[in-house]
Amino acid sequence: PILLFFKTIIIIVIWINANKQTEIHPKHIFRENNQEEYIDKNGIKVVIGHYVGNPAKKIPNATYDMLNTNNFHPQPNAGRNGNPVVIESRDLLTMQQLFQINRFNLLASDKIPLNRSLPDFRRKKCALKYNDSSTYPKTSVIIVFHNEAWSTLLRTVWSVINRSPSELLEEIILVDDASEREFLKNPLDDYIASLPVKTFVIRSPERIGLIKARLKGAKIAKGEVLTFLDAHCECTKGWLEALLSVIKNDRKTVVCPVIDIIHDDSFAYIKSFELHWGAFNWNLQFRWYSLGGKEMTLRKIDATQPFPSPTMAGGLFAIDKSYFFEIGSYDEGMNIWGGENLEMSFRVWQCGGRIEIAPCSHVGHIFRKSSPYTFPGGINKTLFANLARVALVWMDEWANLYFKFNEKAREMRDSQNVTSRLELRKRLQCKNFEWYLDNVWPQHFFPKEDRFFGQIKNIGEDLCLLKPERKGLSNQPMGLATIDRCLNDDIEDELFVMTKEGFIMTDDSICLDAPEREGLGPSKVRIMACSAYSRQKWVYNEKTQELRHLTNQKCLDVYNSDSLEGGLIIKKCNGANSQKWLLKRVSWK
Numbered sequence: 001p002i003l004l005f006f007k008t009i010i011i012i013v014i015w016i017n018a019n020k021q022t023e024i025h026p027k028h029i030f031r032e033n034n035q036e037e038y039i040d041k042n043g044i045k046v047v048i049g050h051y052v053g054n055p056a057k058k059i060p061n062a063t064y065d066m067l068n069t070n071n072f073h074p075q076p077n078a079g080r081n082g083n084p085v086v087i088e089s090r091d092l093l094t095m096q097q098l099f100q101i102n103r104f105n106l107l108a109s110d111k112i113p114l115n116r117s118l119p120d121f122r123r124k125k126c127a128l129k130y131n132d133s134s135t136y137p138k139t140s141v142i143i144v145f146h147n148e149a150w151s152t153l154l155r156t157v158w159s160v161i162n163r164s165p166s167e168l169l170e171e172i173i174l175v176d177d178a179s180e181r182e183f184l185k186n187p188l189d190d191y192i193a194s195l196p197v198k199t200f201v202i203r204s205p206e207r208i209g210l211i212k213a214r215l216k217g218a219k220i221a222k223g224e225v226l227t228f229l230d231a232h233c234e235c236t237k238g239w240l241e242a243l244l245s246v247i248k249n250d251r252k253t254v255v256c257p258v259i260d261i262i263h264d265d266s267f268a269y270i271k272s273f274e275l276h277w278g279a280f281n282w283n284l285q286f287r288w289y290s291l292g293g294k295e296m297t298l299r300k301i302d303a304t305q306p307f308p309s310p311t312m313a314g315g316l317f318a319i320d321k322s323y324f325f326e327i328g329s330y331d332e333g334m335n336i337w338g339g340e341n342l343e344m345s346f347r348v349w350q351c352g353g354r355i356e357i358a359p360c361s362h363v364g365h366i367f368r369k370s371s372p373y374t375f376p377g378g379i380n381k382t383l384f385a386n387l388a389r390v391a392l393v394w395m396d397e398w399a400n401l402y403f404k405f406n407e408k409a410r411e412m413r414d415s416q417n418v419t420s421r422l423e424l425r426k427r428l429q430c431k432n433f434e435w436y437l438d439n440v441w442p443q444h445f446f447p448k449e450d451r452f453f454g455q456i457k458n459i460g461e462d463l464c465l466l467k468p469e470r471k472g473l474s475n476q477p478m479g480l481a482t483i484d485r486c487l488n489d490d491i492e493d494e495l496f497v498m499t500k501e502g503f504i505m506t507d508d509s510i511c512l513d514a515p516e517r518e519g520l521g522p523s524k525v526r527i528m529a530c531s532a533y534s535r536q537k538w539v540y541n542e543k544t545q546e547l548r549h550l551t552n553q554k555c556l557d558v559y560n561s562d563s564l565e566g567g568l569i570i571k572k573c574n575g576a577n578s579q580k581w582l583l584k585r586v587s588w589k
C-alpha cells in the first residue's frame, strides 16, 4: 500500500515564509469558512458573512417578490465612512436568501445610504496635485448593467456625482442591458430625472452583453472622454481628476484607477494594493502581479506617478472618446462577458497607445465569488469564444499555446470570423505579440525562442516538477509528479520556463526559490512570486545535468524519504542521480 500511495500524486509541502512581495490581491482571496461571526458591543451575535448555496443550511431560494421589489431602507449610520454593515442574527435567513440575487449581501447594501461617506484613500501628495483640473477634458460616465440592485447602482451614480468636480462631468449614461427587474424600469427613470447631474438610461430590449452595451453608451456620449464603471462601484475623492489629467497629457493613454474592494458580505470599503499591475496567465485569465522592477524603482521616487500596466481589469477606465473609436472601440464579435479587457489591452499597447494605472485615483468595486447572470448560449459561446478571438487576432504564435491547453476555446476557434479585426490590426500597423511581451511585460513567463519550455524531470527518482495547486499566487508547496503522470506532456501544470537569466518560472508568475547563502546542511526549495532577486536564479549544466543555485552553488535534489516530507531541497553537489535533471522540451507552436 505504501508503494501504491507513492504512485498516486505526490504533493510535498514546503513551508513558505511570508514575503512582502507577495501580497494577495482580492481576486485571489479564497475563504475557508462559510461565515464570519462576532459578538457586538451589546452582546448580540452578528453574522457578517456567508456563501451562497450551502446545502447543509437549506436556505430557501429568493422569492419572485424579492427579485422584483426594491427593498432599499437606508439607516443613517450604516456603512458610514466605509465601515462594515452589521446584520443581526434574526435577519440571517432573509440575508442569505437575498444574497443569491446579486451574489452579494443585498440586505447589507440596502441599509447603506446612497451617499455614504468614505475616507480619502490617497497619499497626501495626491491632494496637492491636479490644481489645474479646470483645464481637463470633460467626461461622460458610462455604466452598463443587467439586473443590478437598486442600492448598488444608485450608490455608484451618487458617488460619481458627489466626488467629481461638476465642471468635469458632462453626463452619466446608464445602459440597461435588458434587465428584468420591475424597479429598474419606470421607477429608475423617475428617480434619475431628479438628479443634479444630467443622467439618463438607454435600454437594450435584447440581452447584448456588457461589451455591446458599452458601445451603445459610447456612441451617444457627448463628453470628450469616456469613463466606464461597473454598476457596483464607489468612487472616492479625487478619483476623476487623477484619471483625466493623464488623458490631458496624452490622449493615447487609457487610464485605470486603483481598484479597491467593497466587501461582498459586509460592504466594508477596503483599500487595495497600489503596487500591482494587471497581466494574465497561460489560460488568459486576468491576474494582478507585483510591478516590474523598473516601475518599482520609479515608484520609490514618486509613488503618485501613474505607471504602465500590461493589461487592465476591464470595468473601470477612462479613454479619450475619439481615440476609443480610432483604435477600434470593441470587438463586436464578442458576446456577453469576458475577454474584452485583454483584447483592448493588447490592441492599445500593440497599436501605439498605453495602459496606465493612476495611483491617486481610488474606486471601490464589489468583487463577487460567482456570477449572478445567465450566459445566453453558455460559457463556451461567450467567454471562451471571446478569448479565442483575443488569441486569434492579437497573440500570433502564442495563440497556439492557449489553444493547446484550453479545449473549450479550441472548440470555438474555427467558428470565429476575425477578418475585420485582423484588417484593423493591419490598418493600424500594430506591432506583434512578441514586441508586446518583450517591451510591455519583460517579466512575463511565456515561452520564447530564447528560453527553455518543457518538463523538468528528475533522473534518480522518476519524478518531475509539478506546479502547486492554484489557490493563491504564492505560499504554495511545490509539487512533484510521479513518472506515469510525467509521461503526458500535455499537462500544463508540469511545464516550466527557464530563462537565460536562470529563472525557473511557471504560470501565474511563480518561481523556484532558495536562500541566497546557506549553512552546510541541505535546505528546502520554495515556490515564491517571481522577483528579480538572485535567490531565484539557477544554472543548468547539460553535461553533469545538475541544476545549481547561482549564489549558494548547491544542487537541486529530491529528498528521498518514506514520509515524503522535505520534497525539493538544495544540497551540496555530489553527482548522485537524484541531483540529475532532464530538461525535456515541449513544442507549443
Ligand code: LR7
Residues within 6 Å of the ligand: 027, 143, 144, 145, 146, 147, 148, 177, 207, 208, 209, 210, 213, 229, 230, 231, 232, 259, 313, 314, 315, 316, 336, 337, 338, 339, 340, 341, 365, 371, 373
Ligand atoms: O450581460 C451582461 N450585461 C451587463 O450589462 C453582463 C454584465 N453586465 C454588466 C454588469 O451589470 C456590470 O455592471 O457589466 C458590468 C460588469 O459585469 P460584472 O460585474 O459581472 O463583471 P466582473 O466585475 O466580474 O468582471 C470584470 O471582467 C469583466 C469581463 O468582461 C468586465 O470587464 C468587468 O467590467 C470587469 N470588472 C472590473 O474590471 C472591476 C474590477 C475587477 C477586477 C480585477
Ligand code: MN
Residues within 6 Å of the ligand: 230, 231, 232, 315, 365, 366
Ligand atoms: Mn463587477
